[in-house]
Amino acid sequence: MRPPKVLEEDVLESLTKVFREKGYEGASLSDLAEATNLKKASLYHRFPKGKQAMAEAVLQNVNKWVQENIFSVLQNEILTPEERLKNALSQISVLYSAGEETCIFRALSMRVGLELFEEQINSGMQLWIINFKEIGIELNFEEDEALDLALQTLIEIQGALVVSRTMRDKNIFSQTLQKIETRYLHRFL
Amino acid sequence: MRPPKVLEEDVLESLTKVFREKGYEGASLSDLAEATNLKKASLYHRFPKGKQAMAEAVLQNVNKWVQENIFSVLQNEILTPEERLKNALSQISVLYSAGEETCIFRALSMRVGLELFEEQINSGMQLWIINFKEIGIELNFEEDEALDLALQTLIEIQGALVVSRTMRDKNIFSQTLQKIETRYLHRFL
């Protein structure tokens, strides 16, 4: 067992970057090899099932990051619900580099990607809804209000990422996060 | 001058469908030829500059449709501002097939597409902002409120398209359009 030239986690990070920027079909194995600093054959050694397995590993790794850095923060009973929400929103800003990077779900949700990764994308989105609904309930919203608010939160995050990218204005993203916080904490807008 | 086998407008419609579903890099010339019912060489006869020119023509054609069916409706002084807004929102639902089809800007806004079509995408988005700001002003919002509202409208439309697609629930899109209408007409939410 020879030691790896590049750590598994660094490989995943590089793969994630390429899939986010170029999408599933736009990301070529040459792109992926170059980004990871490995040759194509070495990438295949790590992922014998090929490109699809690389994208699946990326999705799994992002989901894990989100669970550890966002959902678990929302559920952390040591903090007040207000603090949890604020911390989670600031981690969301980290996840998307303040609006500069796209959502991996979106990047992989063109026709081919959606067919290949439907389950992971779908269940990943459901978790966002569940966790944001729960924090809404803890902030004293009614159950159906909390569900609407969670859905609205996802819509605004995704929309702000698209609009701030296509209009090349990342303030749009940070303003949207601020608006979400205000709505949860002050019940208006 | 031999008569064309397929009308120019039908070719554009088919090309649009493929680029929306698969994105720029995911759309192969084989896909495009099959969808238009033309052979690859015939497509090159119509678009001598190749695939990039096809996507540019698609963008131009969509922008024209939006101008004629959405922006001009918003500006139609024969109708009240309320009627104009309602009509425009219902045309938006047509544009996206009630949430089943994606936005062409989004489909072409991965790295490569955004580099190639930045100008058209950027100016297209600006027009949405301008037109929705104007209808807000006509509905008696202050100028800066109207701008915020226009931006929020774009964000929600784009976000609802992403979320309703990734969660496979197109009600999300129609509910969002309803919410936008309510906010413009009744000044809450």
Next chain:
DNA sequence: GTCTATAGCTAGATAGAC
């Protein structure tokens, strides 16, 4: 204007040396 045929290249994937 449309087609068949094909050029030249890059894609994803594999074999086998080290």
Next chain:
DNA sequence: GTCTATCTAGCTATAGAC
């Protein structure tokens, strides 16, 4: 575990007959 070299299939694009 990583590499060079290579396979086949698909890609964008073009030539030239009809």
